[in-house]
Amino acid sequence: MNPTQPPTRLSHEESWGYDRKIMDYIHNAAAHGLYEIRGLGAKRPLPHFDDLVFLGASLSRYPLEGYREKCVTTTVLGTRFAKKPIELAIPITIAGMSFGSLSANVKEALGRAASEMGTSTTTGDGGMTPEERQSSKTLVYQCLPSRYGFNPDDARKADAIEVVIGQGAKPGGGGMLLGQKISPRVAQMRTLPEGIDQRSACRHPDWTGPDDLAIKIQELRELTDWEKPIYVKVGATRVSHDVKLAVHSGADVIVVDGMQGGTAATQTVFIEHVGIPTLAAVRQAVDALEQLDMKGKVQLIVSGGIRTGADVAKALALGADAVSIGQGVLFALGCNHEMYFQNGAHHAAAEDYARIGTAPGYCHHCHTGFCPVGITTQDPVLEQRLSPEVGAKHLRNYLKTLNMELTTLARACGKQNVHHLEPEDLVALTVEAAAMARVPLAGTNWIPGHGL
Numbered sequence: 358m359n360p361t362q363p364p365t366r367l368s369h370e371e372s373w374g375y376d377r378k379i380m381d382y383i384h385n386a387a388a389h390g391l392y393e394i395r396g397l398g399a400k401r402p403l404p405h406f407d408d409l410v411f412l413g414a415s416l417s418r419y420p421l422e423g424y425r426e427k428c429v430t431t432t433v434l435g436t437r438f439a440k441k442p443i444e445l446a447i448p449i450t451i452a453g454m455s456f457g458s459l460s461a462n463v464k465e466a467l468g469r470a471a472s473e474m475g476t477s478t479t480t481g482d483g484g485m486t487p488e489e490r491q492s493s494k495t496l497v498y499q500c501l502p503s504r505y506g507f508n509p510d511d512a513r514k515a516d517a518i519e520v521v522i523g524q525g526a527k528p529g530g531g532g533m534l535l536g537q538k539i540s541p542r543v544a545q546m547r548t549l550p551e552g553i554d555q556r557s558a559c560r561h562p563d564w565t566g567p568d569d570l571a572i573k574i575q576e577l578r579e580l581t582d583w584e585k586p587i588y589v590k591v592g593a594t595r596v597s598h599d600v601k602l603a604v605h606s607g608a609d610v611i612v613v614d615g616m617q618g619g620t621a622a623t624q625t626v627f628i629e630h631v632g633i634p635t636l637a638a639v640r641q642a643v644d645a646l647e648q649l650d651m652k653g654k655v656q657l658i659v660s661g662g663i664r665t666g667a668d669v670a671k672a673l674a675l676g677a678d679a680v681s682i683g684q685g686v687l688f689a690l691g692c693n694h695e696m697y698f699q700n701g702a703h704h705a706a707a708e709d710y711a712r713i714g715t716a717p718g719y720c721h722h723c724h725t726g727f728c729p730v731g732i733t734t735q736d737p738v739l740e741q742r743l744s745p746e747v748g749a750k751h752l753r754n755y756l757k758t759l760n761m762e763l764t765t766l767a768r769a770c771g772k773q774n775v776h777h778l779e780p781e782d783l784v785a786l787t788v789e790a791a792a793m794a795r796v797p798l799a800g801t802n803w804i805p806g807h808g809l
């Protein structure tokens with residue numbers, strides 16, 4: 358080496374198109390010839406409610422006093438045809454998550470917390486557990502393409518029925534439950550063999566389109582004596598058409614689940630590459646209802662990546678009647694936490710995360726059945742790590758916080774009722790969010806696509 362020359366620099370330039378992540382993906386695909394399956398939702402950055410901000414009251418609007426002036430949160434769902442619409446104390450509901458994916462303890466915790474907060478929880482693939490029914494004041498019973506565990510007697514015991522056409526994490530695809538989670542009880546409820554990987558169907562066995570769906574909804578109404586509201590849940594893709602067809606089929610309530618929605622086990626390629634962001638879906642759904650003159654007659658629930666009271670307030674301002682939360686609920690229960698609480702003490706879970714090849718903060722390993730904090734497991738030892746009492750307490754605190762944040766924002770915008778929030782209360786921080794949410798870019802009157 359010539360000492361007068363500087364040493365040759367190693368190149369550290371990473372390729373944009375073939376970065377370490379994509380190289381890792383290709384190496385794995387080449388080594389195993391298999392696609393990745395995982396839990397939770399999309400991880401890449403997407404347009405989100407964070408790209409919107411509220412215009413709080415000042416001279417041109419009058420705010421409400423937080424401690425003295427009431428801000429109503431009561432939410433009524435299912436007013437179109439059902440004899441017994443659902444009345445909730447807050448516009449925040451718990452999304453469908455299956456027994457099988459979640460432990461029976463967790464299903465009970467969801468029911469307890471929802472009941473204490475005056476809201477609803479939802480079953481999932483695999484049917485209704487007695488613990489869940491008993492602990493839930495208001496329980497929505499899902500009718501899914503797989504029909505695993507679907508039982509007309511349970512449908513009659515529910516307070517509403519949700520026909521699931523699709524999920525935000527995997528519109529057009531079916532779910533999975535790997536063999537290690539098919540315990541004797543799960544197998545018995547689903548009439549499937551124990552310990553064998555199970556795939557759920559991607560479409561319903563007895564209908565192919567909206568006219569058949571109308572017949573199915575009619576059947577469900579007759580089964581429940583026209584008492585229970587019928588929800589139709591779609592993964593967000595062609596939202597406008599799907600909402601109109603769901604209305605045509607006779608839905609009382611429509612649930613639109615955006616691509617940030619979670620799953621217990623699905624191919625990563627689905628989670629990251631199918632569907633549209635929740636932010637983009639809300640206004641399309643609201644427009645479709647308005648075009649049919651059904652806004653306020655058919656209620657809209659929005660889900661997929663709702664995490665905070667601000668997200669709830671923004672979804673309501675854009676026209677949703679309520680939101681539904683899945684992943685946020687799991688985090689409130691301790692998902693990805695480095696400790697779990699058992700027998701009156703905290704215990705470190707880092708070694709258990711390492712055993713399934715991950716670490717707290719990075720885990721998406723719900724599909725494995727070895728959840729280190731006892732949420733998405735059927736393992737008799739692991740499931741003891743989350744008791745219904747502790748889970749319910751944390752979830753109740755989370756829901757309470759969201760509701761307080763929601764009413765704080767509504768009061769700041771001068772609203773006596775959270776359902777009076779409106780698009781006019783919002784502006785966008787990015788051109789993309791302005792175009793999707795159809796609100797002006799902050800500091801301008803410009804809504805992309807709508808002139809000046």
Ligand code: SF4
Nearest residue numbers: 692693720722723728
């Ligand atoms: S901590 Fe449990 S619930 Fe959370 S992602 Fe990991 S396996 Fe799933």
